[in-house]
Amino acid sequence: MKGLLPLAWNRCIIRFSNSIARQKAALKLFKKLNMYKITITNKIPANEIEELIKMFVPKGEYELNVEEALANAQSFSVVFEEETISRPVTDFRQEDRPLADKKELKNAIKRGIYTALGRHLGKSLPWGTLTGVKPGKIVRELKEQGFSEDQIRAHMKDYYYLSEEKTELLLEILHTQYPHTKPAAEKSAGIYLGIPFCPTRCVYCSFTSNIPKKDDVERYLAALYKEIEYVGSRMKQTGWRADSFYIGGGTPTTLSEGQLDDLLTKIFGEFDLSDCREFTVEAGRPDTITFEKMKVIKDHGIDRISINPQSMKQHTLDLIGRSHTPEEILKAFETARSAGIGTINMDLIAGLPEEGPEDLMDTLEKVTALRPENITIHTLALKRASRLKMEDERYHLKHGEVLTDMVALSREYMKQSGYVPYYLYRQKYMAGNYENVGYCLPGKECLYNIRTMDEQETMIALGAGGISKRYYSAETRIERSANVSNFEIYIDRIDEMLDRKYQLLFA
Numbered sequence: 481m482k483g484l485l486p487l488a489w490n491r492c493i494i495r496f497s498n499s500i501a502r503q504k505a506a507l508k509l510f511k512k513l514n515m516y517k518i519t520i521t522n523k524i525p526a527n528e529i530e531e532l533i534k535m536f537v538p539k540g541e542y543e544l545n546v547e548e549a550l551a552n553a554q555s556f557s558v559v560f561e562e563e564t565i566s567r568p569v570t571d572f573r574q575e576d577r578p579l580a581d582k583k584e585l586k587n588a589i590k591r592g593i594y595t596a597l598g599r600h601l602g603k604s605l606p607w608g609t610l611t612g613v614k615p616g617k618i619v620r621e622l623k624e625q626g627f628s629e630d631q632i633r634a635h636m637k638d639y640y641y642l643s644e645e646k647t648e649l650l651l652e653i654l655h656t657q658y659p660h661t662k663p664a665a666e667k668s669a670g671i672y673l674g675i676p677f678c679p680t681r682c683v684y685c686s687f688t689s690n691i692p693k694k695d696d697v698e699r700y701l702a703a704l705y706k707e708i709e710y711v712g713s714r715m716k717q718t719g720w721r722a723d724s725f726y727i728g729g730g731t732p733t734t735l736s737e738g739q740l741d742d743l744l745t746k747i748f749g750e751f752d753l754s755d756c757r758e759f760t761v762e763a764g765r766p767d768t769i770t771f772e773k774m775k776v777i778k779d780h781g782i783d784r785i786s787i788n789p790q791s792m793k794q795h796t797l798d799l800i801g802r803s804h805t806p807e808e809i810l811k812a813f814e815t816a817r818s819a820g821i822g823t824i825n826m827d828l829i830a831g832l833p834e835e836g837p838e839d840l841m842d843t844l845e846k847v848t849a850l851r852p853e854n855i856t857i858h859t860l861a862l863k864r865a866s867r868l869k870m871e872d873e874r875y876h877l878k879h880g881e882v883l884t885d886m887v888a889l890s891r892e893y894m895k896q897s898g899y900v901p902y903y904l905y906r907q908k909y910m911a912g913n914y915e916n917v918g919y920c921l922p923g924k925e926c927l928y929n930i931r932t933m934d935e936q937e938t939m940i941a942l943g944a945g946g947i948s949k950r951y952y953s954a955e956t957r958i959e960r961s962a963n964v965s966n967f968e969i970y971i972d973r974i975d976e977m978l979d980r981k982y983q984l985l986f987a
């Protein structure tokens with residue numbers, strides 16, 4: 481056993497073992513030390529189980545111990561100050577599925593942990609035991625296996641302990657996106673290109689984002705052009721086709737009008753985009769949007785952008801490190817429309833510091849009044865690298881209740897305003913363990929978003945921090961290859977990035 485540090489604020493122990501007697505002896509010791517200890521075998525993916533535990537208690541208040549000697553977890557115990565619960569894992573088996581199957585074992589253990597922690601802490605989670613980023617894939621796969629909607633409902637409830645509300649949301653989304661979720665044609669790919677610069681850094685940011693110093697952008701673009709040329713020509717030679725193109729970041733419109741024009745000229749020159757069904761530029765920060773930049777985008781035939789206010793409350797914008805006003809958001813929207821941009825997405829965040837349901841509703845009222853074609857409502861996710869997470873480790877757990885109201889109110893409001901949910905994903909460390917939902921006016925879904933989450937198409941990512949995923953349809957398997965996320969290292973090692981692309985896609 482590693483790390484036996486008596487920590488006074490620890491409250492319980494969770495332990496998996498193949499021997500109840502062995503567990504009990506160890507538990508006595510841990511209890512004496514007032515430890516909060518979790519031990520599982522190395523035969524199951526400990527990370528997913530840890531993700532579930534973290535939704536109940538913050539990291540730092542438990543210790544996860546992987547005991548290598550155990551072949552299989554057959555039982556588990558949870559020791560609280562007042563009681564000890566010891567149960568065989570088979571108690572949490574579903575429909576007599578064999579626990580020899582790793583996936584079944586993992587899910588049975590997750591149900592066991594969920595039940596023990598949930599009962600003790602008096603807490604239930606809307607997403608039940610699901611910890612993955614793309615729960616929509618599960619319902620799509622069930623539908624393809626021939627499950628009726630009622631059978632899907634029953635399975636999500638019994639197998640994952642999912643709330644009724646989340647199952648209904650997944651089913652509603654499935655209806656909208658199902659026509660777009662067919663496996664892509666062989667050698668069809670979505671393309672992502674990242675510009676890792678922003679004018680200032682938001683307090684919750686954990687993306688590859690930098691405030692550029694003199695020459696940074698030009699040096700970065702030079703390396704990026706090399707990758708564009710390489711991937712564009714290789715795709716043409718080997719018969720790959722771009723199905724959609726997405727320029728994200730960072731904030732791509734941090735580029736000057738001239739840089740943006742050059743970049744788009746380069747892209748259209750190097751890639752064959754004759755089959756490309758959708759092209760998006762994430763403008764992001766309103767303080768980077770000018771009429772001239774919007775005209776450049778429009779003149780290249782691009783009709784879809786994103787403007788991301790996050791909130792329409794000045795105090796919140798100040799708190800999160802944005803250097804613009806709500807009025808500038810409205811102006812940026814008008815500017816984009818006046819340049820002829822036909823499809824605009826707006827990103828919002830529920831759960832920002834010091835915001836309550838009334839603030840979110842106010843933001844929603846102002847944003848829906850503009851009638852953007854897409855609105856994406858995120859719930860705040862704080863990854864380790866964000867300043868807010870460093871300042872408050874428990875933030876994502878504390879805001880659960882206020883978010884319950886916000887999420888419910890926003891869903892209802894969006895429905896009344898004529899928007900339908902069309903895609904959904906979850907992240908780690910989301911406030912209150914909720915989700916991000918993309919809404920659209922009917923028929924205005926963003927194809928790139930749907931296909932990225934559905935993972936039945938190859939995604940080729942260019943630029944610092946881009947993760948390419950090759951989809952093998954015959955084996956329904958994905959292989960990944962990542963570019964380095966630090967843009968300086970990306971510039972220095974650009975040839976290595978090209979080699980990685982070669983290995984993944986063109987070898």
Ligand code: SF4
Pocket residue numbers: 677678680681682684685686687688689729730731764765
């Ligand atoms: S705009 Fe987005 S990428 Fe840029 S600093 Fe803010 S959160 Fe990070």
